[in-house]
Amino acid sequence: MRFVILISILFSIFCPAKGQSNNKSVIKGVIDTIPYTIYFVKYKNQGNMISDTVALDDQSNFKYIATISEPTIFNIAIKNIYNKNYIGDFVIYSFWIEPEKTIEFNGYKGWLINGARGLIPVSNKFDIKNSSLDSIEKLFNKNKLTAIVTKTEQLGRDLTNDELIKVIREQSDSFISHHPNNYYGLYLISKFPDNTNKHLNDRNNMFKKISNDLQKTYLGKSILQKINIGKIIEIGEILPEFQQKDTTSKVVKLSQFRGKYVLVDFWASWCGPCRRENLNLVKAYQKYRSQGFEIIGISLDENKAEWLKAIRDDELKWTQLSDLKSFKNSVAEQLFIRAIPDNFLIDPNGVVLAKGLRGDNLNKELERIFKSTKSR
Known part of the structure; x- marks a missing residue:
């Protein structure tokens, strides 16, 4: 009950502003490291990734002004010179910022700790004030963890991936039902998996509960467009034809790969999770x-050398x-890719078998496919 009451207080502060006159978010900060240190920052605005730097002054303070139309996650990172097994920059702080705040x-x-294969970053070494969504996220994650632990204890074993997704869906659905005007509900929908038709239906049903004002935001429109694309490119449908130039500027078509199982993989050199995958x-x-x-790798890079x-x-x-x-990549826009890594797995006839497979999920699907082909 405390969660619902506190969220209610927070979400009343954060309904989408009509006639918004100021899209500036000011981050006034101090980092307890060496004065004059320079950090990388990344955040999104209207789907575009913004990359920049911040420099500390002699007192380790900084001030950064971000132009954003909607809330977004703000990442502060350092160059990874600590762990050759960890690909990409180290994100050392990650938190929500909001317009007009x-x-x-x-x-x-x-923020560096010993992992199994060397130093790795943790991104929770900070305090933050005046970010409603950051407070909401912490409460939501706490409740989600409690629900997962409770379900695990009930079953007396670790949850399967499908059981874990179900628990998260139930928590997300409950949040959205109680707070249809809260932007964090949109974020939960955007992060929900869509690699099966059931997941797509779950996402659609949750989106219908979101208020009209939030549905008209950039993220809201993006989710709706992905839902509509998902209806066209469902599991069992043929992935539409596309073409693009390879590293030698030769045009390659998807249809050239008929007769093979193909993973159409969206990634970029600057995407840490992509590089690890x-x-x-x-x-x-x-x-x-x-x-x-x-x-078929489709990169959302801008710099060819990188x-x-x-x-x-x-x-x-x-x-x-x-x-x-x-993210303006023509194939990414055609298949409505708004976050990476992402992928489509298709069969020799171009029929979509699965979406968004990573790690063990991809390995299990490939093992299932090629075991069945051997037995024929």
């Missing part, structure tokens, strides 16, 4: 290529395509 941020050191893709490609498995370097560094031996237009 001044966020007070206090970052602490100690590349390790899994390399292993899968080596294991199943001889059995008729191919990958794109080619990532291909070399990660040892990606499969077809790589890009028009170097970031």
Whole structure:
């Protein structure tokens, strides 16, 4: 009950502003590290990734002004020089910022800890004031964890992936039902998986509960468009034809890969999770290529040199395509890709078998496919 009451107070502050005159978010912060240190920052506005830097002054303070039309997650990162097994920059602080607000941020050191394969970052070493969504997210995650633990204890075992998704869906659905005017509900829908038709239906049903004002925001329109695209490209439908230039500027078409199982993989050199997932893709490609498995990588890079370097560094031996237009990539827009990594797995006839497969989920699906083909 405390969660519902506190969220109610917070969401009453954060209904979408009509006639909004100021899209500035001011982050006034101090980071308990070396004065004059420069950090990388990344955040999104209207679907575009903004990359910038902030520099501390002699007292380790900084002030940054972000132009955003809607709430977004603000990441502060450092260059990864600590762990060759960890691909990408280290995000050391990650928090919500909102338009027309001044966020007070206090970052602490100690954000590198020993992982199984070397130093890794943790991004919760900070205090923050005046971010409603950050407070909401902390409460939601606390309740979600409690629900997962409770379900685990009831069953007396670890949850399967489907059971875990069900618990998260129930928590998300409950939040949205109680707070249809809260932007965080939109965020929950945007992060919900869509690799099965059932997941797409769940997303659609949750979106219908969101207020009209929120549905008209950029994120709301993006979710609706993805739902509509999902209805066209459902599991069992043929993935539409596309074409794009490869690393040598040769035009490659999807239809050239008929007769093979193909993973159409969206990624970018600057995307840490994508680069880490590349390790899994390399292993899968080596294991199943001889059995008729191919990958088409579609990069949302803008810088060709960085794109080619990532291909070399990660040892990606499969077809790589890009028009170097970031999220405006023509294939990404055609298939409505708004976050990466993302992918479609299609059969030899181009029929979509699954979406958004990563890690063990991809490995299990490929194992199932190629076991069944061997038994024929």
